[in-house]
Amino acid sequence: MTGGHEWIPRSGALRIGQRLRERRRALGLTQAELAGRAGVAQSKFVHWEKAGLPSTIATATLDALEVALQVPQGWLLSHDMQPLPDPVFNAGSAAAREQGGTLQARIPPARCREIGPHARRLREELGLSVAEVARCAVSNPTLLQREKGTFPKALTAERLRAWERALLLAPDQLLAPPAAHPGLRDGRWRVVIEAETLETAIRRVAECLATGGRNLVRPEQPLDAKAVRNADLLAHRYGIGAHRWPLVDVAVAYGITLSHAHQTIAGMIVRAAQFEFDIAVLDALVEASAAGLPSTTAVADRRMRDLLGPSLSMERAAAFTSEVLSQRIARADARMAAACTSIPQ
The missing domain is CATH 1.10.260.40 (lambda repressor-like DNA-binding domains)
Known part of the structure; x- marks a missing residue:
């Protein structure tokens, strides 16, 4: 090193240029991207890759190149080809280099x-x-x-x-290294349902079951007519929705038979076994009910009513937790337990 510069022998220019090119390609970077990271002009970097390196290079420039190439210090000019770890790509950091609304960084x-x-x-x-x-x-x-x-x-x-x-x-x-999908637990798709009331949560669960989880994949896409109908049918089972008339009338409104409506609801309840719904408002309701659940169908406690929502009854809430979630709300009375297996339509 002389005056903050590294000497580059003519005999090593071809080898160094090849290393630059191969490591850049392994990182999935263009010449412009690598040059930008190292703080050198693109035209100069292109020339270097073609073995057109100068007789000396500034130590600071060499250090910046090796950082951009994700290699140990001294690797670029070394005579031996040292084993290197796999290139690291971080899509999150790539977001910081967003250009014109498009993430241009390429995966190796x-x-x-x-x-x-x-x-x-x-x-x-x-x-x-x-x-x-x-x-x-x-x-x-x-x-x-x-x-x-x-x-x-x-x-x-x-x-x-x-x-x-x-x-x-x-x-x-x-x-990341291959592993089980983080959204799965014991073979079930874990879905977090965020809602202020259990009534709203049931509606979101119904939409998930009506689409088989497809609405989770594309949340920005509106539900198609069939999914809306099926979600309405399941929500109606628990007394939720715009329709307050018997299920047969709801079925007729959608142009299907009562038998078809029952089969649709039953199919979605069966499908629920594929999911594990994490519903915070239900946990709060269980905690509140454990402190003293009314033994009548009317829920007098203000906290319970706020958690249930304006329309949902405790009986229907218990039916939902039993049928769809396979669990019971704590200290539910006998009438609520009976409602879990037979809800009047």
């Missing part, structure tokens, strides 16, 4: 080949079809190719995040 090809089969297994664990996940803005054939580790287009941070959202994953979870 080697990581993509690992991500594909990992993503397929997580999709299968969730019980989602290819079509359901492909709604993240790719076609079915493209998703199938991705899941085999083949990527027709470069996988950018933006595309990775869309894929993760479709699989209900947090940022960077597809890049």
